Amino acid sequence: xxxxxxxxxxxxxxxxxxxxxxxxxxxxxxxxxxxxxxxxxxxxxxxxxxxxxxxxxxxxxxxxxxxxxxxxxxxxxxxxxxxxxxxxxxxxxxxxxxxxxxxxxxxxxxxxxxxxxxxxxxxxxxxxxxxxxxxxxxxxxxxxxxxxxxxxxxxxxxxxxxxxxxxxxxxxxxxxxxxxxxxxxxxxxxxxxxxxxxxxxxxxxxxxxxxxxxxxxxxxxxxxxxxxxxxxxxxxxxxxxxxxxxxxxxxxxxxxxxxxxxxxxxxxxxxxxxxxxxxxxxxxxxxxxxxxxxxxxxxxxxxxxxxxxxxxxxxxxxxxxxxxxxxxxxxxxxxxxxxxxxxxxxxxxxxxxxxxxxxxxxxxxxxxxxxxxxxxxxxxxxxxxxxxxxxxxxxxxxxxxxxxxxxxxxxxxxxxxxxxxxxxxxxxxxxxxxxxxxxxxxxxxxxxxxxxxxxxxxxxxxxxxxxxxxxxxxxxxxxxxxxxxxxxxxxxxxxxxxxxxxxxxxxxxxxxxxxxxxxxxxxxxxxxxxxxxxxxxxxxxxxxxxxxxxxxxxxxxxxxxxxxxxxxxxxxxxxxxxxxxxxxxxxxxxxxxxxxxxxxxxxxxxxxxxxxxxxxxxxxxxxxxxxxxxxxxxxxxxxxxxxxxxxxxxxxxxxxxxxxxxxxxxxxxxxxxxxxxxxxxxxxxxxxxxxxxxxxxxxxxxxxxxxxxxxxxxxxxxxxxxxxxxxxxxxxxxxxxxxxxxxxxxxxxxxxxxxxxxxxxxxxxxxxxxxxxxxxxxxxxxxxxxxxxxxxxxxxxxxxxxxxxxxxxxxxxxxxxxxx
Numbered sequence: 001x002x003x004x005x006x007x008x009x010x011x012x013x014x015x016x017x018x019x020x021x022x023x024x025x026x027x028x029x030x031x032x033x034x035x036x037x038x039x040x041x042x043x044x045x046x047x048x049x050x051x052x053x054x055x056x057x058x059x060x061x062x063x064x065x066x067x068x069x070x071x072x073x074x075x076x077x078x079x080x081x082x083x084x085x086x087x088x089x090x091x092x093x094x095x096x097x098x099x100x101x102x103x104x105x106x107x108x109x110x111x112x113x114x115x116x117x118x119x120x121x122x123x124x125x126x127x128x129x130x131x132x133x134x135x136x137x138x139x140x141x142x143x144x145x146x147x148x149x150x151x152x153x154x155x156x157x158x159x160x161x162x163x164x165x166x167x168x169x170x171x172x173x174x175x176x177x178x179x180x181x182x183x184x185x186x187x188x189x190x191x192x193x194x195x196x197x198x199x200x201x202x203x204x205x206x207x208x209x210x211x212x213x214x215x216x217x218x219x220x221x222x223x224x225x226x227x228x229x230x231x232x233x234x235x236x237x238x239x240x241x242x243x244x245x246x247x248x249x250x251x252x253x254x255x256x257x258x259x260x261x262x263x264x265x266x267x268x269x270x271x272x273x274x275x276x277x278x279x280x281x282x283x284x285x286x287x288x289x290x291x292x293x294x295x296x297x298x299x300x301x302x303x304x305x306x307x308x309x310x311x312x313x314x315x316x317x318x319x320x321x322x323x324x325x326x327x328x329x330x331x332x333x334x335x336x337x338x339x340x341x342x343x344x345x346x347x348x349x350x351x352x353x354x355x356x357x358x359x360x361x362x363x364x365x366x367x368x369x370x371x372x373x374x375x376x377x378x379x380x381x382x383x384x385x386x387x388x389x390x391x392x393x394x395x396x397x398x399x400x401x402x403x404x405x406x407x408x409x410x411x412x413x414x415x416x417x418x419x420x421x422x423x424x425x426x427x428x429x430x431x432x433x434x435x436x437x438x439x440x441x442x443x444x445x446x447x448x449x450x451x452x453x454x455x456x457x458x459x460x461x462x463x464x465x466x467x468x469x470x471x472x473x474x475x476x477x478x479x480x481x482x483x484x485x486x487x488x489x490x491x492x493x494x495x496x497x498x499x500x501x502x503x504x505x506x507x508x509x510x511x512x513x514x515x516x517x518x519x520x521x522x523x524x525x526x527x528x529x530x531x532x533x534x535x536x537x538x539x540x541x542x543x544x545x546x547x548x549x550x551x552x553x554x555x556x557x558x559x560x561x562x563x564x565x566x567x568x569x570x571x572x573x574x575x576x577x578x579x580x581x582x583x584x585x586x587x588x589x590x591x592x593x594x595x596x597x598x599x600x601x602x603x604x605x606x607x608x609x610x611x612x613x614x615x616x617x618x619x620x621x622x623x624x625x626x627x628x629x630x631x632x633x634x635x636x637x638x639x640x641x642x643x644x645x646x647x648x649x650x651x652x653x654x655x656x657x658x659x660x661x662x663x664x665x666x667x668x669x670x671x672x673x674x675x676x677x678x679x680x681x682x683x684x685x686x687x688x689x690x691x692x693x694x695x696x697x698x699x700x701x702x703x704x705x706x707x708x709x710x711x712x713x714x715x716x717x718x719x720x721x722x723x724x725x726x727x728x729x730x731x732x733x734x735x736x737x738x739x740x741x742x743x744x745x746x747x748x749x750x751x752x753x754x755x756x757x758x759x760x761x762x763x764x765x766x767x768x769x770x771x772x773x774x775x776x777x778x779x780x781x782x783x784x785x786x787x788x789x790x791x792x793x794x795x796x797x798x799x800x801x802x803x804x805x806x807x808x809x810x811x812x813x814x815x816x817x818x819x820x
Contacts (some may be wrong), residue, residue: 022119029086031055036062039122041247042070046084050782051748052171054078057086057096057105059124060139061247066267066783070124070147070249071140072173074105092116094128094138107138123151137632145173146820148250150238156182157233164252170749178256181234187359188226189238192275197229198283199256200275201399205378212354214406248272253777261568261773268766271773278558280401283357287322290395291350294558295404303397304348305418322396330416332375343416345374352407355383356397370411383410488567494572497521497531504533510583511633515649520579528579529564533572545573548649555625559613561636561646580644581606582637589632589702600738600747602641603699607750609643610635611772614692617645618685618768626652628685630691631672631697652683671705671716675789676762686762689771690789693757697721700750702735718758718788723787725755750775755785 021038023029034045043062046055047069056078059071073086074096083099092113095106107128113133126140141152144396146152146166155162161183166176178199180192190202190210205226210216211609238250247263257481258275278294279285286292286300287309293299300314302323307315309321330345347370364372373379381393385408400410500521501508508519510530519531534545553564564736570783585606586596598606610630617625628650636644674690677683694705697717705717724730730751731744737748753774759765764786766774774782 018411021121022117023086023088024117025088025090028088031082031084035120035123036213037120037122041122042120042124044086044120044126046079046082049171049173049754051745052731054080055082055084056173057084058090058173059120059126061263061267063263063265063267068263068267068269069173070149070251071126071145075145075173075175078173080105086118088116088118091112092120092130092137094126094130109138111137113137124149125152126351146252148238150247150249153227153235153237154182155229155233155235156184156188164250164258166252166254166256169254169745171745172641176254178252178254180252180258182226182234184234187356187361187391188234189357192252192258194256198357200258200281201283203354204385204388204391206385208387211385211388212401214403216406230768244795251777255776257776259773259777261777268770269773270767270769271777274776284320284399286319286400288323288398289323290319291353292398293402293403296402303400304350304381305412306416322398327415327417329377329413345416346414346419347374347411348414348418350402350410350412352403352405353383353410353635354399354401355391355408355410356381356393357399358395359383359388359391359393361388362392364390366390373411373413379413381410381412383408434756492565492567492574492576494567494569494574496523497567497574497576499524500529504531528581530577530579532575532577534574545575545649548575548647548651552648552651555616557613557616558642559609559644560616561644577646580636582641583697584633585635585637585643586632586704588637589699590704596737598641598738600740600743603738604746604750606635606637606641606643607696607699608772608775610645610692611768611775613643613645614688614768615772617651618688624653627688627691628677628683629669629672630688630695631669632695632704635695671799674762675760682762684762685767686765689757689768690762692768692771693754693765694718695732696750696754696757700735700747700754701733702737721751721755722785722788725751734769749782752782752785755788756783757787758788760789761786 021035023035029035029045031046034043036043040062042059044059045057047060047067048055048060057073058069058074059375059673061068061070079098081099083095084104087095087097089095089103089106092115093107093109094116096104098104109128113130113132116128116137117131118126118128120126123141126137127136129135130137142162144152144154144162144164146164148164153162154164160517161181163179163181166178168174178192180190183189183191187204189204189212192200193200196324201212202210204210223798225235227235227237229235245265249261249263250258251261252258256276256785259271260273262270262272275281278299280292280294280299289303289306291303293301298317298319300319302308305326305647306323307326309324310318313319313321330343362369362372366384366389369382369384369392372390373382373392376392378395379392380395381397383391385391397412401407404505404746498504500523501519504517504519508521510518510520512518515532516534519533521529523529549563550559558560561580562578564576564578566576588594588596614627614630619629625648627648628646629647630645634645634647636646638644672691672694674683674687677687677690694717698705701717701721703717721730721733724733730748734744734747753771756774757765757771
């Protein structure tokens, strides 16, 4: 999480409504009316979710033109027309009624009086008050739906708790499968449940942070409070600070992800934190005694001293069975035997960990935490953290995760034999290191002798040329930091790559682009690689080659292809990448000869992965990078069919405050270039968003934008999608091989998002953070898309044959920086 701030929103105009913040028995609220809080931050009224004509009563942010709902009354009983009203009944309860005066929802207070009124406060809390004494008899904050807004409390007491409950889908506010709330067992923790099963866990509360959320310690100091009252109830309160024009709140979406959402005065939403950054955030992903690390492949590993319970299932990626201890603990043995005398269990230290579930707090000083655990044979681990103190775990260790920073030191109980094994392993490492160093010294001496002989025979030409080529290439880059990054990149010799690719034989060729061919290779250590070889006939020159090296050499993200090194020797320029066994996405989408294995679930994962990679380039990496050539052939698939963005030859690095640039010569691929870029040479984050939108529509439809024309109407894929959307026949766009009526609404939502991304004008398109929010959150009020760019035919009949393939333009660009 990172620091984010809140202010009560805006003084805005609102539509037809009652210009007061309350309602009484004599003043019901009609379908076309609203009541607005006194500070005009929230409103109460009727609404319909996207693609749904049913009518619901809800509390929303009072922002013109948007419907950001935080609470719904009649979730399970919507109206099917506009005849509904919100009224105070004769018994004093607040209710939603249909045209027949049937009660669809009620505050349902049994001891209410007949003299009450309802008021919407500026906190977003709807309260029903007994007018005779001013006492609040009911409030919406006590029966939350899917949102936790500032100053709202989420309470728990013993086995009773208030919960957030997700919508069933983007279009259906009825109660979904997921809920979230505070568990008070042993140490307070925040949970998300899938029905009754844990789905996500925050880790224990330390007094000011949840220790299972990395970064919360620094960015979220005093963000949350846990308050306890005299009745024994504990209240989780969001302390959101104030900042003009923004409001922050938590929202549980229908997929079970808790997002912290920022909302500006225009209704635009951004995610500042998400509970599920990786599969490791799913509760118990690796089973008992398993540890999850999203940076490893595979992500699951057994804790030290443990082995998979079922090796066959584990190797298949089914880790739910977890791990078991390899041998007996010393405390479980009969230690009367002479060989066991003096032997004792110990602990192996794991750093930066999300500690397991079911911690037991022990009221002892830090120095006694280890010894007391050691005395109890069932104590399998311990940890100590300021604000919590000593924690012990008895029995299985579940939901353990390895963080890259900000975790806790966790000590795992290990048998004496495991500790001894660790020492023997250390000795092996020392011996192996000695042998390696000696071998390197011998090899270096041999190299010096060879170089001396070669020099005297005039045979140092290759070494000299390699050195000169590297210096020449590095000098092209003027920035000292970037040059340093390039110089750190491993250099491969031409000979090594020729051997790895069988002298670049055609049978090793994976594909070919405007830059030249790509070959599969295998290094001497067995590592498989992909070698991108710049051909002599390619128009991609030294600048583009260097650009790709500089841009990607230090990028690290699971959805970006990884650059392993390069070769610059004589006229050869080659880039060495990690090998992607499933090649590029287009081979699965458009090759009719291949079996269709991309069902909707896989396609949705691919779309979201591309968006996450793009978000990293635009916002999360140290460099702000515009890719400029997003297309289906530049999306590679790993062994699990997860996407990785590749080909950064046309990418550009932006300065910290720069949001667009101009170029005198356009480069890219027809069909994916945004209109403002193709026509005027202006590119920005929104240019990449346009390319992403084209990609999304291609993935959903299974058709190429650059070769699709709709018969007599001569429309591109974008124009065809736009026409079907306006005719409410967008289901005709869906690839028949993935269509299923049960998931139709999800696919239609993706089409909606794709059309928002390809709108003609850049200002109308969402940024990639908003796109990712829309993809991963059941947002109910997506704005209506406007006309896409290039809705007509992309080429003349004479050029149709050439338009049926991706045509990259590889001209050298001259870039002029244009600030905001």
